[in-house]
Amino acid sequence: MAANSPETTRRDAVRPLDDRGGADPRWEVPALFWNGLTEGGRPSSPQALLDMLGPREYPCYGSLRTDGSISxxxxxxxxxxxxxMAAARFWREAHVGGRHYPWQLxxxxxxxxxxxxxxxSLLTAYRPYLPDTPRMEYSAVWLAGTGSRTPLHQDAGNGILVQMAGVKLARLLHPAAVSADDCSRIRESERLxxxxxxxxxKAWGCFRVExxxxSALYIPRGWHHDVACTTPSISLVLRA
Incomplete structure (x- = not known):
């Protein structure tokens, strides 16, 4: 098997739902993939991606909150x-002395x-290993600094979060595991x-994955998810 082939590399990322939760067939289950980055057309390193993006400036968002959450x-x-900010400058700033840098570009x-x-090319590589899902469309690349977070939220469609550089921690909650009111409160506090x-x-409907x-995380529609950067990070978000 080629080193960068996604063939037979899908891994279940969530523990089986037990009788306390009563698995709901309306909701698909998240999955974690490895080695899905295809060689053809792939930026070979963060620097190659930065070179591709060039000197153009892109929207850059900074958190005013102590928990680094950005929305x-x-x-x-x-x-x-x-x-x-230009991507190359952002990436330099994110690597200054390992500092907390609650910004995302x-x-x-x-x-x-x-x-x-x-x-x-990534969509083509992943599609055979996804559950039946509507056509997915690419969305954006996000560069993020250590300590920045995308707080708990739901997406209306399916998504894939592809990690290109750095490390992220994702926490996911089953659609039936959290109420709308609880979601709003949790969104305001990582401690909560x-x-x-x-x-x-709640153990039946919650899990975390690094x-x-x-690696890439498939997030079915409706699943609540919170994503935090433990190092400077580059991610590709694909959405249905």
């Missing part, structure tokens, strides 16, 4: 600042044909999230 949703208005793939072609996912009665370069 472009309306409830975070006044909690996030925005500027523009977004490159929309629709604005970058070369990067979009790379994303399309840690407490919530360790409750014995993403390293070459």
């Amino acid at each position: 472009t949703a309306g409830d975070y208005r006044g909690k996030v600042v925005e500027q523009r 977004r490159v929309r793939l629709r604005d970058h044909p070369e990067l979009a072609a790379f994303a399309n 999230l840690d407490s919530y996912v360790t409750r014995p009665e 993403l390293s370069p070459g």
